[in-house]
Amino acid sequence: MITKTALITGASSGIGLELAKLFAKNGFYLILVARSEERLEKLADELRYEHHVQVATFAKDLTDLNEIQSLFQIIEEENIFIDFLVNNAGFGDYGYFVESDWHKIHQMINLNMTSLTYMTHLFLQRMKKEGRGRIMNIASTAAFQPGPLMAVYFATKSYVLNFSEALFEELKEFNITVTTYCPGATATNFSNEANTNNSKLFKNRKLPTAAKVAEYGFMAMMQGKRLAIYGFMNRVMVFSTRFTPRSIVLKITKFILKE
Ligand SMILES: NC(=O)c1ccc[n+]([C@@H]2O[C@H](COP(=O)([O-])OP(=O)(O)OC[C@H]3O[C@@H](n4cnc5c(N)ncnc54)[C@H](OP(=O)(O)O)[C@@H]3O)[C@@H](O)[C@H]2O)c1
Incomplete structure:
Protein backbone atom coordinates (compact mmCIF):
# COMPACT_ATOMS: atom_id res chain seq x y z
CA MET A 1 0.00 0.00 0.00
CA ILE A 15 -7.22 22.06 16.00
CA GLY A 16 -4.08 21.58 13.84
CA LEU A 17 -2.39 19.47 16.51
CA GLU A 18 -5.47 17.27 16.87
CA TYR A 29 3.04 10.43 6.77
CA LEU A 30 3.10 13.97 8.02
CA ILE A 31 4.68 17.32 7.37
CA LEU A 32 3.93 19.63 10.28
CA VAL A 33 4.41 23.39 10.05
CA ALA A 34 4.20 26.20 12.63
CA ARG A 35 6.64 28.63 14.28
CA SER A 36 7.24 26.73 17.55
CA GLU A 37 9.97 24.23 16.74
CA GLU A 38 9.99 22.61 20.17
CA ARG A 39 6.26 21.96 20.28
CA LEU A 40 6.30 20.51 16.76
CA GLU A 41 9.23 18.21 17.59
CA LYS A 42 7.54 16.99 20.77
CA LEU A 43 4.38 16.16 18.85
CA ALA A 44 6.36 14.50 16.04
CA ASP A 45 8.16 12.25 18.56
CA GLU A 46 4.83 11.24 20.08
CA LEU A 47 3.31 10.42 16.71
CA ARG A 48 6.34 8.45 15.49
CA VAL A 55 6.88 12.89 10.49
CA ALA A 56 8.88 15.91 9.32
CA THR A 57 8.61 19.27 11.05
CA PHE A 58 9.32 22.74 9.72
CA ALA A 59 9.48 25.77 11.97
CA LYS A 60 8.28 28.49 9.61
CA ASP A 61 6.60 31.83 9.98
CA LEU A 62 3.97 31.53 7.29
CA THR A 63 3.36 35.27 7.16
CA ASP A 64 6.65 35.37 5.25
CA LEU A 65 6.14 34.18 1.67
CA ASN A 66 9.88 33.46 1.31
CA GLU A 67 9.58 30.90 4.11
CA ILE A 68 6.67 29.26 2.30
CA GLN A 69 8.69 29.20 -0.91
CA SER A 70 11.65 27.56 0.86
CA LEU A 71 9.36 24.96 2.46
CA PHE A 72 7.90 24.17 -0.96
CA GLN A 73 11.36 23.86 -2.51
CA ILE A 74 12.53 21.36 0.10
CA ILE A 75 9.40 19.24 -0.41
CA GLU A 76 9.88 19.38 -4.21
CA GLU A 77 13.55 18.43 -3.96
CA GLU A 78 12.61 15.43 -1.83
CA ASN A 79 10.01 14.57 -4.47
CA ILE A 80 7.26 14.27 -1.86
CA PHE A 81 3.73 14.46 -3.17
CA ILE A 82 1.32 16.17 -0.79
CA ASP A 83 -1.91 14.18 -1.09
CA PHE A 84 -3.62 16.14 1.69
CA LEU A 85 -3.02 19.83 2.34
CA VAL A 86 -4.57 21.38 5.46
CA ASN A 87 -4.33 25.17 5.67
CA ASN A 88 -5.18 25.57 9.33
CA ALA A 89 -2.78 28.22 10.74
CA GLY A 90 -4.62 31.40 11.59
CA PHE A 91 -5.37 33.84 14.36
CA GLY A 92 -7.80 36.60 15.34
CA ASP A 93 -7.81 39.94 17.08
CA TYR A 94 -10.52 41.42 19.31
CA GLY A 95 -11.49 45.06 19.72
CA TYR A 96 -12.37 48.22 17.89
CA PHE A 97 -10.59 48.33 14.53
CA VAL A 98 -9.66 51.98 15.10
CA GLU A 99 -7.73 50.99 18.23
CA SER A 100 -6.11 47.86 16.80
CA ASP A 101 -2.40 47.38 16.31
CA TRP A 102 -1.64 47.71 12.59
CA HIS A 103 1.23 45.20 12.68
CA LYS A 104 -0.99 42.51 14.21
CA ILE A 105 -3.79 43.19 11.73
CA ARG A 126 1.42 18.82 -8.65
CA MET A 127 -2.05 17.70 -7.53
CA LYS A 128 -3.35 18.77 -10.96
CA PRO A 148 -18.14 44.17 14.54
CA LEU A 149 -15.32 44.08 17.17
CA MET A 150 -13.47 41.45 15.12
CA ALA A 151 -13.94 43.14 11.78
CA VAL A 152 -10.73 42.06 10.07
CA TYR A 153 -10.79 38.47 11.38
CA PHE A 154 -14.37 37.90 10.18
CA ALA A 155 -13.50 39.43 6.80
CA THR A 156 -10.46 37.16 6.40
CA LYS A 157 -12.61 34.10 7.08
CA SER A 158 -15.23 35.26 4.53
CA TYR A 159 -12.37 35.37 2.05
CA VAL A 160 -11.35 31.80 2.95
CA LEU A 161 -14.93 30.59 2.49
CA ASN A 162 -15.48 32.30 -0.87
CA PHE A 163 -12.04 31.43 -2.24
CA SER A 164 -12.25 27.78 -1.19
CA GLU A 165 -15.80 27.18 -2.40
CA ALA A 166 -14.90 28.64 -5.80
CA LEU A 167 -11.89 26.32 -5.98
CA PHE A 168 -14.05 23.34 -5.05
CA GLU A 169 -16.08 23.95 -8.21
CA GLU A 170 -13.03 24.72 -10.41
CA LEU A 171 -11.13 21.64 -9.34
CA LYS A 172 -13.91 19.06 -9.70
CA GLU A 173 -12.74 18.24 -13.22
CA PHE A 174 -9.21 17.55 -11.94
CA ASN A 175 -10.35 15.10 -9.27
CA ILE A 176 -9.20 17.42 -6.46
CA THR A 177 -11.51 18.31 -3.58
CA VAL A 178 -11.43 21.48 -1.51
CA THR A 179 -13.21 21.36 1.84
CA THR A 180 -14.00 24.58 3.67
CA TYR A 181 -14.20 23.79 7.34
CA CYS A 182 -16.03 26.17 9.66
CA PRO A 183 -15.67 25.54 13.38
CA GLY A 184 -17.46 27.79 15.85
CA ALA A 185 -15.85 28.90 19.13
CA THR A 186 -13.54 26.05 20.23
CA ALA A 187 -11.42 25.53 23.37
CA THR A 188 -7.90 26.26 22.04
CA ASN A 189 -5.27 28.92 22.47
CA PHE A 190 -7.13 31.00 19.85
CA SER A 191 -9.06 33.07 22.44
CA ASN A 192 -5.84 34.01 24.31
CA GLU A 193 -4.16 35.09 21.08
CA ALA A 194 -7.21 37.02 19.96
CA ASN A 195 -8.04 38.49 23.42
CA THR A 196 -11.58 37.15 23.19
CA ASN A 197 -11.71 35.46 26.59
CA ASN A 198 -14.13 38.08 27.98
CA SER A 199 -16.37 38.18 24.94
CA LYS A 200 -19.78 36.51 25.41
CA LEU A 201 -18.85 34.13 22.59
CA PHE A 202 -16.16 32.50 24.77
CA LYS A 203 -16.81 33.47 28.41
CA ASN A 204 -18.54 30.96 30.72
CA ARG A 205 -19.44 28.70 27.84
CA LYS A 206 -18.70 25.02 27.57
CA LEU A 207 -16.82 24.97 24.30
CA PRO A 208 -16.14 21.88 22.21
CA THR A 209 -12.64 20.46 22.49
CA ALA A 210 -10.14 20.79 19.66
CA ALA A 211 -10.13 16.98 19.40
CA LYS A 212 -13.88 16.83 18.69
CA VAL A 213 -13.70 19.68 16.21
CA ALA A 214 -10.72 18.13 14.42
CA GLU A 215 -12.50 14.78 14.13
CA TYR A 216 -15.47 16.30 12.31
CA GLY A 217 -13.18 18.22 9.94
CA PHE A 218 -11.07 15.15 9.25
CA MET A 219 -14.17 13.14 8.25
CA ALA A 220 -15.41 15.96 6.01
CA MET A 221 -12.05 16.17 4.23
CA MET A 222 -11.91 12.40 3.73
CA GLN A 223 -15.39 12.51 2.22
CA GLY A 224 -14.37 15.39 -0.07
CA LYS A 225 -17.20 17.59 1.23
CA ARG A 226 -17.44 21.15 -0.09
CA LEU A 227 -18.45 22.71 3.24
CA ALA A 228 -18.53 21.48 6.80
CA ILE A 229 -19.79 23.44 9.81
CA TYR A 230 -19.13 22.03 13.27
CA GLY A 231 -22.12 21.67 15.61
CA PHE A 232 -25.88 21.72 15.17
CA MET A 233 -26.39 25.17 16.75
CA ASN A 234 -23.67 26.66 14.53
CA ARG A 235 -25.39 25.21 11.47
CA VAL A 236 -28.72 26.71 12.59
CA MET A 237 -27.07 30.09 13.16
CA VAL A 238 -25.39 30.08 9.74
CA PHE A 239 -28.65 29.05 8.07
CA SER A 240 -30.60 31.81 9.84
CA THR A 241 -28.23 34.55 8.61
CA ARG A 242 -29.58 33.88 5.09
CA PHE A 243 -33.06 35.05 6.05
CA THR A 244 -32.27 37.79 8.56
CA PRO A 245 -31.78 41.41 7.40
CA ARG A 246 -28.10 42.33 7.35
CA SER A 247 -28.69 45.27 9.75
CA ILE A 248 -30.09 42.85 12.35
CA VAL A 249 -27.30 40.30 11.78
CA LEU A 250 -24.77 43.06 12.47
CA LYS A 251 -26.45 44.02 15.77
CA ILE A 252 -26.74 40.40 16.95
CA THR A 253 -23.11 39.64 16.07
CA LYS A 254 -21.89 42.73 17.91
CA PHE A 255 -23.99 41.75 20.94
CA ILE A 256 -22.53 38.22 20.97
CA LEU A 257 -18.97 39.47 20.58
CA LYS A 258 -19.29 42.17 23.30
CA GLU A 259 -17.75 41.63 26.71
N1 LIG B 1 -10.60 28.24 18.33
C1 LIG B 1 -11.64 28.81 17.77
O1 LIG B 1 -12.56 29.29 18.46
C2 LIG B 1 -11.75 28.84 16.26
C3 LIG B 1 -13.02 29.00 15.69
C4 LIG B 1 -13.15 29.01 14.32
C5 LIG B 1 -12.03 28.89 13.52
N2 LIG B 1 -10.80 28.76 14.09
C6 LIG B 1 -9.63 28.66 13.20
O2 LIG B 1 -8.99 27.44 13.42
C7 LIG B 1 -7.62 27.54 13.05
C8 LIG B 1 -6.74 26.94 14.14
O3 LIG B 1 -6.87 27.73 15.30
P1 LIG B 1 -6.89 27.11 16.78
O4 LIG B 1 -8.20 27.41 17.36
O5 LIG B 1 -6.41 25.73 16.77
O6 LIG B 1 -5.85 28.10 17.48
P2 LIG B 1 -4.40 27.88 18.13
O7 LIG B 1 -4.45 26.81 19.13
O8 LIG B 1 -3.96 29.24 18.53
O9 LIG B 1 -3.52 27.38 16.89
C9 LIG B 1 -3.07 28.24 15.88
C10 LIG B 1 -1.94 27.56 15.14
O10 LIG B 1 -1.46 28.45 14.10
C11 LIG B 1 -0.05 28.56 14.21
N3 LIG B 1 0.42 29.87 13.75
C12 LIG B 1 0.06 31.09 14.24
N4 LIG B 1 0.75 32.05 13.61
C13 LIG B 1 1.57 31.42 12.71
C14 LIG B 1 2.53 31.87 11.77
N5 LIG B 1 2.79 33.18 11.61
N6 LIG B 1 3.18 30.96 11.02
C15 LIG B 1 2.93 29.63 11.17
N7 LIG B 1 2.03 29.15 12.03
C16 LIG B 1 1.35 30.03 12.79
C17 LIG B 1 0.23 28.37 15.70
O11 LIG B 1 1.55 27.88 15.93
P3 LIG B 1 2.83 28.76 16.35
O12 LIG B 1 2.38 29.74 17.37
O13 LIG B 1 3.76 27.70 16.85
O14 LIG B 1 3.32 29.37 15.07
C18 LIG B 1 -0.75 27.26 16.05
O15 LIG B 1 -0.22 26.00 15.72
C19 LIG B 1 -7.37 29.02 12.78
O16 LIG B 1 -7.39 29.25 11.38
C20 LIG B 1 -8.55 29.70 13.44
O17 LIG B 1 -8.88 30.93 12.83
C21 LIG B 1 -10.64 28.71 15.45
Whole structure:
Protein backbone atom coordinates (compact mmCIF):
# COMPACT_ATOMS: atom_id res chain seq x y z
CA MET A 1 0.00 0.00 0.00
CA ILE A 2 1.33 3.46 -0.90
CA THR A 3 1.50 5.72 2.12
CA LYS A 4 -0.10 9.12 1.66
CA THR A 5 1.35 12.35 2.97
CA ALA A 6 -0.51 15.19 4.67
CA LEU A 7 0.86 18.67 5.26
CA ILE A 8 -0.76 20.55 8.15
CA THR A 9 -0.08 24.19 8.98
CA GLY A 10 -0.55 25.41 12.53
CA ALA A 11 0.08 21.91 13.85
CA SER A 12 1.77 23.00 17.09
CA SER A 13 -1.50 23.52 18.99
CA GLY A 14 -5.29 23.38 18.98
CA ILE A 15 -7.22 22.06 16.00
CA GLY A 16 -4.08 21.58 13.84
CA LEU A 17 -2.39 19.47 16.51
CA GLU A 18 -5.47 17.27 16.87
CA LEU A 19 -5.73 16.90 13.10
CA ALA A 20 -2.09 15.75 13.05
CA LYS A 21 -2.94 13.05 15.61
CA LEU A 22 -5.86 11.84 13.47
CA PHE A 23 -3.80 11.69 10.29
CA ALA A 24 -1.07 9.77 12.11
CA LYS A 25 -3.57 7.37 13.64
CA ASN A 26 -4.81 6.66 10.13
CA GLY A 27 -1.32 5.85 8.88
CA PHE A 28 -0.48 9.03 6.97
CA TYR A 29 3.04 10.43 6.77
CA LEU A 30 3.10 13.97 8.02
CA ILE A 31 4.68 17.32 7.37
CA LEU A 32 3.93 19.63 10.28
CA VAL A 33 4.41 23.39 10.05
CA ALA A 34 4.20 26.20 12.63
CA ARG A 35 6.64 28.63 14.28
CA SER A 36 7.24 26.73 17.55
CA GLU A 37 9.97 24.23 16.74
CA GLU A 38 9.99 22.61 20.17
CA ARG A 39 6.26 21.96 20.28
CA LEU A 40 6.30 20.51 16.76
CA GLU A 41 9.23 18.21 17.59
CA LYS A 42 7.54 16.99 20.77
CA LEU A 43 4.38 16.16 18.85
CA ALA A 44 6.36 14.50 16.04
CA ASP A 45 8.16 12.25 18.56
CA GLU A 46 4.83 11.24 20.08
CA LEU A 47 3.31 10.42 16.71
CA ARG A 48 6.34 8.45 15.49
CA TYR A 49 6.34 6.43 18.72
CA GLU A 50 2.59 5.80 18.91
CA HIS A 51 1.72 5.28 15.24
CA HIS A 52 5.02 4.35 13.53
CA VAL A 53 4.62 6.99 10.83
CA GLN A 54 7.21 9.31 9.30
CA VAL A 55 6.88 12.89 10.49
CA ALA A 56 8.88 15.91 9.32
CA THR A 57 8.61 19.27 11.05
CA PHE A 58 9.32 22.74 9.72
CA ALA A 59 9.48 25.77 11.97
CA LYS A 60 8.28 28.49 9.61
CA ASP A 61 6.60 31.83 9.98
CA LEU A 62 3.97 31.53 7.29
CA THR A 63 3.36 35.27 7.16
CA ASP A 64 6.65 35.37 5.25
CA LEU A 65 6.14 34.18 1.67
CA ASN A 66 9.88 33.46 1.31
CA GLU A 67 9.58 30.90 4.11
CA ILE A 68 6.67 29.26 2.30
CA GLN A 69 8.69 29.20 -0.91
CA SER A 70 11.65 27.56 0.86
CA LEU A 71 9.36 24.96 2.46
CA PHE A 72 7.90 24.17 -0.96
CA GLN A 73 11.36 23.86 -2.51
CA ILE A 74 12.53 21.36 0.10
CA ILE A 75 9.40 19.24 -0.41
CA GLU A 76 9.88 19.38 -4.21
CA GLU A 77 13.55 18.43 -3.96
CA GLU A 78 12.61 15.43 -1.83
CA ASN A 79 10.01 14.57 -4.47
CA ILE A 80 7.26 14.27 -1.86
CA PHE A 81 3.73 14.46 -3.17
CA ILE A 82 1.32 16.17 -0.79
CA ASP A 83 -1.91 14.18 -1.09
CA PHE A 84 -3.62 16.14 1.69
CA LEU A 85 -3.02 19.83 2.34
CA VAL A 86 -4.57 21.38 5.46
CA ASN A 87 -4.33 25.17 5.67
CA ASN A 88 -5.18 25.57 9.33
CA ALA A 89 -2.78 28.22 10.74
CA GLY A 90 -4.62 31.40 11.59
CA PHE A 91 -5.37 33.84 14.36
CA GLY A 92 -7.80 36.60 15.34
CA ASP A 93 -7.81 39.94 17.08
CA TYR A 94 -10.52 41.42 19.31
CA GLY A 95 -11.49 45.06 19.72
CA TYR A 96 -12.37 48.22 17.89
CA PHE A 97 -10.59 48.33 14.53
CA VAL A 98 -9.66 51.98 15.10
CA GLU A 99 -7.73 50.99 18.23
CA SER A 100 -6.11 47.86 16.80
CA ASP A 101 -2.40 47.38 16.31
CA TRP A 102 -1.64 47.71 12.59
CA HIS A 103 1.23 45.20 12.68
CA LYS A 104 -0.99 42.51 14.21
CA ILE A 105 -3.79 43.19 11.73
CA HIS A 106 -1.37 43.07 8.82
CA GLN A 107 0.11 39.76 10.03
CA MET A 108 -3.40 38.35 10.36
CA ILE A 109 -4.27 39.30 6.79
CA ASN A 110 -0.98 37.77 5.63
CA LEU A 111 -1.48 34.51 7.51
CA ASN A 112 -5.23 33.94 7.20
CA MET A 113 -5.50 34.91 3.53
CA THR A 114 -2.21 35.41 1.64
CA SER A 115 -0.26 32.46 3.04
CA LEU A 116 -3.29 30.13 2.68
CA THR A 117 -3.72 31.22 -0.93
CA TYR A 118 -0.01 30.88 -1.74
CA MET A 119 0.25 27.42 -0.13
CA THR A 120 -2.80 26.31 -2.11
CA HIS A 121 -1.39 27.68 -5.37
CA LEU A 122 2.01 26.02 -4.90
CA PHE A 123 0.82 22.56 -3.87
CA LEU A 124 -2.07 22.46 -6.34
CA GLN A 125 0.27 22.35 -9.35
CA ARG A 126 1.42 18.82 -8.65
CA MET A 127 -2.05 17.70 -7.53
CA LYS A 128 -3.35 18.77 -10.96
CA LYS A 129 -0.54 16.84 -12.70
CA GLU A 130 -1.26 13.73 -10.63
CA GLY A 131 -5.01 14.11 -11.07
CA ARG A 132 -5.74 13.73 -7.36
CA GLY A 133 -5.49 15.52 -4.05
CA ARG A 134 -7.49 16.92 -1.17
CA ILE A 135 -7.26 20.35 0.39
CA MET A 136 -8.95 21.57 3.56
CA ASN A 137 -9.00 25.27 4.37
CA ILE A 138 -10.03 26.25 7.87
CA ALA A 139 -12.46 29.14 7.81
CA SER A 140 -14.90 29.68 10.69
CA THR A 141 -18.56 30.33 11.39
CA ALA A 142 -17.25 33.92 11.37
CA ALA A 143 -17.14 33.60 7.58
CA PHE A 144 -20.89 33.98 7.15
CA GLN A 145 -21.41 37.53 8.46
CA PRO A 146 -19.55 40.75 9.20
CA GLY A 147 -18.09 40.83 12.73
CA PRO A 148 -18.14 44.17 14.54
CA LEU A 149 -15.32 44.08 17.17
CA MET A 150 -13.47 41.45 15.12
CA ALA A 151 -13.94 43.14 11.78
CA VAL A 152 -10.73 42.06 10.07
CA TYR A 153 -10.79 38.47 11.38
CA PHE A 154 -14.37 37.90 10.18
CA ALA A 155 -13.50 39.43 6.80
CA THR A 156 -10.46 37.16 6.40
CA LYS A 157 -12.61 34.10 7.08
CA SER A 158 -15.23 35.26 4.53
CA TYR A 159 -12.37 35.37 2.05
CA VAL A 160 -11.35 31.80 2.95
CA LEU A 161 -14.93 30.59 2.49
CA ASN A 162 -15.48 32.30 -0.87
CA PHE A 163 -12.04 31.43 -2.24
CA SER A 164 -12.25 27.78 -1.19
CA GLU A 165 -15.80 27.18 -2.40
CA ALA A 166 -14.90 28.64 -5.80
CA LEU A 167 -11.89 26.32 -5.98
CA PHE A 168 -14.05 23.34 -5.05
CA GLU A 169 -16.08 23.95 -8.21
CA GLU A 170 -13.03 24.72 -10.41
CA LEU A 171 -11.13 21.64 -9.34
CA LYS A 172 -13.91 19.06 -9.70
CA GLU A 173 -12.74 18.24 -13.22
CA PHE A 174 -9.21 17.55 -11.94
CA ASN A 175 -10.35 15.10 -9.27
CA ILE A 176 -9.20 17.42 -6.46
CA THR A 177 -11.51 18.31 -3.58
CA VAL A 178 -11.43 21.48 -1.51
CA THR A 179 -13.21 21.36 1.84
CA THR A 180 -14.00 24.58 3.67
CA TYR A 181 -14.20 23.79 7.34
CA CYS A 182 -16.03 26.17 9.66
CA PRO A 183 -15.67 25.54 13.38
CA GLY A 184 -17.46 27.79 15.85
CA ALA A 185 -15.85 28.90 19.13
CA THR A 186 -13.54 26.05 20.23
CA ALA A 187 -11.42 25.53 23.37
CA THR A 188 -7.90 26.26 22.04
CA ASN A 189 -5.27 28.92 22.47
CA PHE A 190 -7.13 31.00 19.85
CA SER A 191 -9.06 33.07 22.44
CA ASN A 192 -5.84 34.01 24.31
CA GLU A 193 -4.16 35.09 21.08
CA ALA A 194 -7.21 37.02 19.96
CA ASN A 195 -8.04 38.49 23.42
CA THR A 196 -11.58 37.15 23.19
CA ASN A 197 -11.71 35.46 26.59
CA ASN A 198 -14.13 38.08 27.98
CA SER A 199 -16.37 38.18 24.94
CA LYS A 200 -19.78 36.51 25.41
CA LEU A 201 -18.85 34.13 22.59
CA PHE A 202 -16.16 32.50 24.77
CA LYS A 203 -16.81 33.47 28.41
CA ASN A 204 -18.54 30.96 30.72
CA ARG A 205 -19.44 28.70 27.84
CA LYS A 206 -18.70 25.02 27.57
CA LEU A 207 -16.82 24.97 24.30
CA PRO A 208 -16.14 21.88 22.21
CA THR A 209 -12.64 20.46 22.49
CA ALA A 210 -10.14 20.79 19.66
CA ALA A 211 -10.13 16.98 19.40
CA LYS A 212 -13.88 16.83 18.69
CA VAL A 213 -13.70 19.68 16.21
CA ALA A 214 -10.72 18.13 14.42
CA GLU A 215 -12.50 14.78 14.13
CA TYR A 216 -15.47 16.30 12.31
CA GLY A 217 -13.18 18.22 9.94
CA PHE A 218 -11.07 15.15 9.25
CA MET A 219 -14.17 13.14 8.25
CA ALA A 220 -15.41 15.96 6.01
CA MET A 221 -12.05 16.17 4.23
CA MET A 222 -11.91 12.40 3.73
CA GLN A 223 -15.39 12.51 2.22
CA GLY A 224 -14.37 15.39 -0.07
CA LYS A 225 -17.20 17.59 1.23
CA ARG A 226 -17.44 21.15 -0.09
CA LEU A 227 -18.45 22.71 3.24
CA ALA A 228 -18.53 21.48 6.80
CA ILE A 229 -19.79 23.44 9.81
CA TYR A 230 -19.13 22.03 13.27
CA GLY A 231 -22.12 21.67 15.61
CA PHE A 232 -25.88 21.72 15.17
CA MET A 233 -26.39 25.17 16.75
CA ASN A 234 -23.67 26.66 14.53
CA ARG A 235 -25.39 25.21 11.47
CA VAL A 236 -28.72 26.71 12.59
CA MET A 237 -27.07 30.09 13.16
CA VAL A 238 -25.39 30.08 9.74
CA PHE A 239 -28.65 29.05 8.07
CA SER A 240 -30.60 31.81 9.84
CA THR A 241 -28.23 34.55 8.61
CA ARG A 242 -29.58 33.88 5.09
CA PHE A 243 -33.06 35.05 6.05
CA THR A 244 -32.27 37.79 8.56
CA PRO A 245 -31.78 41.41 7.40
CA ARG A 246 -28.10 42.33 7.35
CA SER A 247 -28.69 45.27 9.75
CA ILE A 248 -30.09 42.85 12.35
CA VAL A 249 -27.30 40.30 11.78
CA LEU A 250 -24.77 43.06 12.47
CA LYS A 251 -26.45 44.02 15.77
CA ILE A 252 -26.74 40.40 16.95
CA THR A 253 -23.11 39.64 16.07
CA LYS A 254 -21.89 42.73 17.91
CA PHE A 255 -23.99 41.75 20.94
CA ILE A 256 -22.53 38.22 20.97
CA LEU A 257 -18.97 39.47 20.58
CA LYS A 258 -19.29 42.17 23.30
CA GLU A 259 -17.75 41.63 26.71
N1 LIG B 1 -10.60 28.24 18.33
C1 LIG B 1 -11.64 28.81 17.77
O1 LIG B 1 -12.56 29.29 18.46
C2 LIG B 1 -11.75 28.84 16.26
C3 LIG B 1 -13.02 29.00 15.69
C4 LIG B 1 -13.15 29.01 14.32
C5 LIG B 1 -12.03 28.89 13.52
N2 LIG B 1 -10.80 28.76 14.09
C6 LIG B 1 -9.63 28.66 13.20
O2 LIG B 1 -8.99 27.44 13.42
C7 LIG B 1 -7.62 27.54 13.05
C8 LIG B 1 -6.74 26.94 14.14
O3 LIG B 1 -6.87 27.73 15.30
P1 LIG B 1 -6.89 27.11 16.78
O4 LIG B 1 -8.20 27.41 17.36
O5 LIG B 1 -6.41 25.73 16.77
O6 LIG B 1 -5.85 28.10 17.48
P2 LIG B 1 -4.40 27.88 18.13
O7 LIG B 1 -4.45 26.81 19.13
O8 LIG B 1 -3.96 29.24 18.53
O9 LIG B 1 -3.52 27.38 16.89
C9 LIG B 1 -3.07 28.24 15.88
C10 LIG B 1 -1.94 27.56 15.14
O10 LIG B 1 -1.46 28.45 14.10
C11 LIG B 1 -0.05 28.56 14.21
N3 LIG B 1 0.42 29.87 13.75
C12 LIG B 1 0.06 31.09 14.24
N4 LIG B 1 0.75 32.05 13.61
C13 LIG B 1 1.57 31.42 12.71
C14 LIG B 1 2.53 31.87 11.77
N5 LIG B 1 2.79 33.18 11.61
N6 LIG B 1 3.18 30.96 11.02
C15 LIG B 1 2.93 29.63 11.17
N7 LIG B 1 2.03 29.15 12.03
C16 LIG B 1 1.35 30.03 12.79
C17 LIG B 1 0.23 28.37 15.70
O11 LIG B 1 1.55 27.88 15.93
P3 LIG B 1 2.83 28.76 16.35
O12 LIG B 1 2.38 29.74 17.37
O13 LIG B 1 3.76 27.70 16.85
O14 LIG B 1 3.32 29.37 15.07
C18 LIG B 1 -0.75 27.26 16.05
O15 LIG B 1 -0.22 26.00 15.72
C19 LIG B 1 -7.37 29.02 12.78
O16 LIG B 1 -7.39 29.25 11.38
C20 LIG B 1 -8.55 29.70 13.44
O17 LIG B 1 -8.88 30.93 12.83
C21 LIG B 1 -10.64 28.71 15.45
